[in-house]
Amino acid sequence: MPPAESITSVLVLWGVIGYLLGSIPSGMILAKVMNLGNLREIGSGNIGATNVLRTGNKKAAALTLLFDAAKGAIVVLAARLLAAEDAAQVGALMAFLGHCFPVWLRFRGGKGVATYFGILLAVSWPMGLAACVIWLVTAAVSRYSSLAALLTAGWMPVVVGFTDRGEMFVLTATLCLLVYARHISNIQRLRKGNETKIGAKKAESEA
Template sequence: MPIVDSSVTILTLWAVVGYLLGSIPFGMVLAKFMGLGNLREIGSGNIGATNVLRTGNKTAAALTLVLDAAKGAVAVLIARMFAGEDAAQIAALAAMLGHCYPVWLGFRGGKGVATFLGIMLALSWQVGLACCLAWAIAVAVSRTSSIGAIAAAAASTFLLILLGYGQGFVLGVVLTLLIFWRHRANISRIRAGSEPKIGQKT
């Protein structure tokens, strides 16, 4: 019994660490630091890189993308280093939830695309690169950020199996469903033909 309790305690600890890392709102921080205004009052009101781009500052958008991806990757890598693969997957899910539902922002966070890609890169760099490629191709063809996100998420679970990280299957399914849930309004607009293109003001 003590071994089980210890394992649960360790996994809970890494869930907390992952959530706290994921909940850092880099888009909000950078927008404020660079004098770009309140992201809640710009474009879609989202805190992610796509909405930061609507401020017209490409550097801020790029930094937001990189930092949001990095926090997901760091959560996975440090959990794996100190506590193993189970902890890495728990930290991954917690980081994603932290980004989407940060306590500091009243649980109103981003849609998790960059964090999702960072997580995939850290879990398996081959899977991560393939997901990034799926995202890039979909965005290049559609010029629509949400379509890229949906394409990458939809491909990720299959890629986890095909590229040798089958132990991440359940996590992949959960993250994919979360991406789809966070993009439910986008999916409705895509169907209606009213989803804005990248850089277009909403």
């Protein structure tokens, strides 16, 4: 973690802001506005960009990806500008939790991958780009979105540990654990060999 610069009340404030911003269900809102149907009744039933893509609307999926990533990035940049780096990382973690467990959806949210990338890019764009590269290479080779997310989350604490961004280690390690927890069903399908590949028409998994 970065040096403690903010008082407890400031950390709590940015934690709340991060959670509320992260809990905005971008995919659900876009699906409703663009008349794409109820995401809970489509594909995996999740609210992320992967499931929005299953509606057949690539524009909606791209916008969902962008907005979900922006939720993580905005809170980091705002907290860094108005408070300090410790508040930025607290806000980032809570934005991720907000996306995964939004109070408005009875705590049934997405798996947080887009928000994860938005957070990393905002905290340290070189680390964010490294994460994007790991995801893209893994996805291109394996064709599994979930595997790409899992390997990216798993490798980032290691990558951070070998750089001068050691203050990101606790954040990336915590996010790694959360990403794995949100992908338990995907891990089980990967082990059984029946996880759905990127581009498959019928999909059951959500990254």
